[in-house]
Amino acid sequence: MTGSTVAELDDGGFDAWLGVWKAHTLVIREVERALRSAGAPSVPACEVLSRLAAAPDGRLQMHELARRCFVSKSGISQLVTQLSKQGLVERQSDPDDLRTTYAALTDQGEQALSTYGPVFLRAVRENFSRHLGGDDAAALSRITARLITGHGEALETGEAPGTRPKALRDIVTGGTDPAG
Secondary structure, rough: OOOHHHHHHHOOOHHHHHHHHHHHHHHHHHHHHHHHHHOOOOOOHHHHHHHHHHOOOEEEEEHHHHHHHHHOOOHHHHHHHHHOOOOOEEEEEOOOEEEEEEEOOOHHHHHHHHHHHHHHHHOOOOOOHHEEEOOOHHHHHHHHHHHHHHHHOOOOOOOOOOOOOHHHHHHOOOOOOOOO
Protein backbone atom coordinates (compact mmCIF):
# COMPACT_ATOMS: atom_id res chain seq x y z
CA MET A 1 0.00 0.00 0.00
CA THR A 2 3.02 2.25 -0.08
CA GLY A 3 2.26 5.25 -2.24
CA SER A 4 -1.50 5.02 -1.76
CA THR A 5 -3.27 8.32 -1.67
CA VAL A 6 -5.56 9.46 1.08
CA ALA A 7 -8.48 9.24 -1.34
CA GLU A 8 -7.66 5.57 -2.00
CA LEU A 9 -7.40 4.78 1.70
CA ASP A 10 -10.48 6.73 2.85
CA ASP A 11 -13.19 4.15 2.29
CA GLY A 12 -16.24 2.74 4.04
CA GLY A 13 -13.97 0.75 6.34
CA PHE A 14 -12.45 3.95 7.67
CA ASP A 15 -15.93 5.40 8.26
CA ALA A 16 -16.92 2.23 10.14
CA TRP A 17 -13.75 2.37 12.27
CA LEU A 18 -14.37 6.04 13.04
CA GLY A 19 -17.94 5.22 14.09
CA VAL A 20 -16.79 2.38 16.37
CA TRP A 21 -14.11 4.59 17.93
CA LYS A 22 -16.53 7.47 18.55
CA ALA A 23 -19.23 5.17 19.93
CA HIS A 24 -16.72 3.45 22.24
CA THR A 25 -15.45 6.79 23.53
CA LEU A 26 -18.93 8.14 24.18
CA VAL A 27 -20.25 4.98 25.83
CA ILE A 28 -17.19 4.53 28.07
CA ARG A 29 -17.40 8.18 29.12
CA GLU A 30 -21.02 7.73 30.24
CA VAL A 31 -20.43 4.35 31.91
CA GLU A 32 -17.47 5.86 33.83
CA ARG A 33 -19.69 8.78 34.88
CA ALA A 34 -22.37 6.39 36.19
CA LEU A 35 -19.77 4.35 38.11
CA ARG A 36 -18.19 7.49 39.62
CA SER A 37 -21.62 8.78 40.69
CA ALA A 38 -22.22 5.52 42.56
CA GLY A 39 -18.77 5.56 44.17
CA ALA A 40 -17.80 2.48 42.15
CA PRO A 41 -14.36 1.60 40.81
CA SER A 42 -13.47 2.53 37.22
CA VAL A 43 -14.40 0.45 34.17
CA PRO A 44 -10.93 -1.19 34.03
CA ALA A 45 -11.12 -1.95 37.77
CA CYS A 46 -14.60 -3.46 37.38
CA GLU A 47 -13.26 -5.53 34.47
CA VAL A 48 -10.51 -6.90 36.72
CA LEU A 49 -13.00 -7.74 39.47
CA SER A 50 -15.41 -9.45 37.07
CA ARG A 51 -12.61 -11.41 35.35
CA LEU A 52 -11.37 -12.65 38.72
CA ALA A 53 -14.91 -13.51 39.87
CA ALA A 54 -15.44 -15.61 36.74
CA ALA A 55 -12.08 -17.40 37.08
CA PRO A 56 -11.63 -20.76 38.79
CA ASP A 57 -10.90 -20.16 42.49
CA GLY A 58 -11.39 -16.42 41.92
CA ARG A 59 -7.82 -15.88 40.77
CA LEU A 60 -5.70 -15.57 37.64
CA GLN A 61 -2.02 -15.29 36.91
CA MET A 62 -1.12 -11.63 36.45
CA HIS A 63 -0.04 -12.05 32.83
CA GLU A 64 -3.30 -13.86 31.99
CA LEU A 65 -5.35 -11.17 33.73
CA ALA A 66 -3.51 -8.52 31.70
CA ARG A 67 -4.22 -10.41 28.47
CA ARG A 68 -7.92 -10.85 29.25
CA CYS A 69 -8.34 -7.19 30.22
CA PHE A 70 -6.30 -5.89 27.26
CA VAL A 71 -3.96 -4.06 29.59
CA SER A 72 -0.16 -4.06 29.60
CA LYS A 73 1.69 -6.01 32.29
CA SER A 74 2.68 -2.76 33.99
CA GLY A 75 -0.89 -1.48 33.65
CA ILE A 76 -2.35 -4.57 35.29
CA SER A 77 0.25 -4.36 38.04
CA GLN A 78 -0.81 -0.77 38.78
CA LEU A 79 -4.50 -1.70 38.73
CA VAL A 80 -3.97 -4.66 41.05
CA THR A 81 -1.89 -2.50 43.40
CA GLN A 82 -4.68 0.09 43.49
CA LEU A 83 -7.35 -2.57 44.08
CA SER A 84 -5.17 -4.24 46.74
CA LYS A 85 -4.93 -0.98 48.67
CA GLN A 86 -8.74 -0.90 48.66
CA GLY A 87 -8.86 -4.51 49.90
CA LEU A 88 -10.66 -5.74 46.76
CA VAL A 89 -7.93 -8.06 45.46
CA GLU A 90 -4.73 -9.54 46.79
CA ARG A 91 -1.54 -10.79 45.23
CA GLN A 92 -0.73 -14.44 45.86
CA SER A 93 2.50 -16.29 45.22
CA ASP A 94 2.74 -19.79 43.81
CA PRO A 95 4.72 -21.86 46.34
CA ASP A 96 5.83 -24.20 43.54
CA ASP A 97 6.96 -21.42 41.17
CA LEU A 98 8.10 -18.22 42.85
CA ARG A 99 8.13 -16.45 39.46
CA THR A 100 4.34 -16.79 39.25
CA THR A 101 2.06 -14.25 40.88
CA TYR A 102 -1.71 -14.41 40.98
CA ALA A 103 -4.30 -11.71 41.50
CA ALA A 104 -7.13 -13.05 43.66
CA LEU A 105 -10.53 -11.61 44.45
CA THR A 106 -11.12 -10.97 48.16
CA ASP A 107 -14.45 -11.24 49.96
CA GLN A 108 -14.54 -7.44 49.97
CA GLY A 109 -13.93 -7.46 46.19
CA GLU A 110 -16.78 -9.92 45.72
CA GLN A 111 -19.04 -7.65 47.77
CA ALA A 112 -17.99 -4.60 45.72
CA LEU A 113 -18.79 -6.49 42.52
CA SER A 114 -22.21 -7.45 43.91
CA THR A 115 -22.85 -3.83 44.84
CA TYR A 116 -21.51 -2.12 41.73
CA GLY A 117 -22.16 -4.79 39.09
CA PRO A 118 -25.80 -3.71 38.72
CA VAL A 119 -24.68 -0.07 38.33
CA PHE A 120 -22.32 -1.13 35.56
CA LEU A 121 -24.93 -3.30 33.81
CA ARG A 122 -27.55 -0.53 33.97
CA ALA A 123 -25.05 1.97 32.54
CA VAL A 124 -24.18 -0.41 29.68
CA ARG A 125 -27.86 -0.99 28.96
CA GLU A 126 -28.69 2.72 29.08
CA ASN A 127 -25.72 3.90 27.02
CA PHE A 128 -25.21 0.99 24.63
CA SER A 129 -27.71 -1.87 24.50
CA ARG A 130 -30.88 0.23 24.30
CA HIS A 131 -29.61 1.80 21.08
CA LEU A 132 -29.42 -1.58 19.35
CA GLY A 133 -32.50 -2.93 17.66
CA GLY A 134 -33.52 -6.26 16.21
CA ASP A 135 -30.50 -8.32 15.28
CA ASP A 136 -27.97 -5.50 15.84
CA ALA A 137 -26.34 -7.09 18.91
CA ALA A 138 -25.85 -10.43 17.14
CA ALA A 139 -24.49 -8.70 14.01
CA LEU A 140 -22.14 -6.59 16.10
CA SER A 141 -20.95 -9.71 17.96
CA ARG A 142 -20.18 -11.42 14.64
CA ILE A 143 -18.30 -8.38 13.34
CA THR A 144 -16.24 -7.91 16.50
CA ALA A 145 -15.44 -11.64 16.57
CA ARG A 146 -14.02 -11.33 13.03
CA LEU A 147 -11.96 -8.31 14.07
CA ILE A 148 -10.63 -10.05 17.18
CA THR A 149 -9.60 -13.23 15.36
CA GLY A 150 -8.29 -11.20 12.42
CA HIS A 151 -5.72 -9.77 14.80
CA GLY A 152 -4.64 -13.18 16.01
CA GLU A 153 -6.50 -13.21 19.29
CA ALA A 154 -8.48 -16.24 20.35
CA LEU A 155 -12.13 -15.71 21.15
CA GLU A 156 -13.15 -16.26 24.73
CA THR A 157 -16.47 -17.84 25.59
CA GLY A 158 -18.98 -15.09 25.05
CA GLU A 159 -17.10 -13.41 22.21
CA ALA A 160 -17.96 -16.12 19.71
CA PRO A 161 -21.44 -15.62 18.30
CA GLY A 162 -23.95 -17.84 20.09
CA THR A 163 -21.84 -18.35 23.24
CA ARG A 164 -21.94 -16.63 26.60
CA PRO A 165 -19.34 -16.31 29.33
CA LYS A 166 -20.21 -16.58 32.98
CA ALA A 167 -22.31 -13.42 32.83
CA LEU A 168 -21.67 -10.54 35.20
CA ARG A 169 -25.33 -10.77 36.23
CA ASP A 170 -24.72 -14.41 37.28
CA ILE A 171 -21.66 -13.35 39.28
CA VAL A 172 -23.57 -10.51 40.93
CA THR A 173 -26.65 -12.58 41.76
CA GLY A 174 -24.92 -15.88 42.46
CA GLY A 175 -26.68 -17.38 39.45
CA THR A 176 -30.18 -16.67 40.75
CA ASP A 177 -32.73 -14.57 38.93
CA PRO A 178 -33.23 -11.44 41.06
CA ALA A 179 -36.71 -10.96 39.56
CA GLY A 180 -37.89 -14.46 40.39
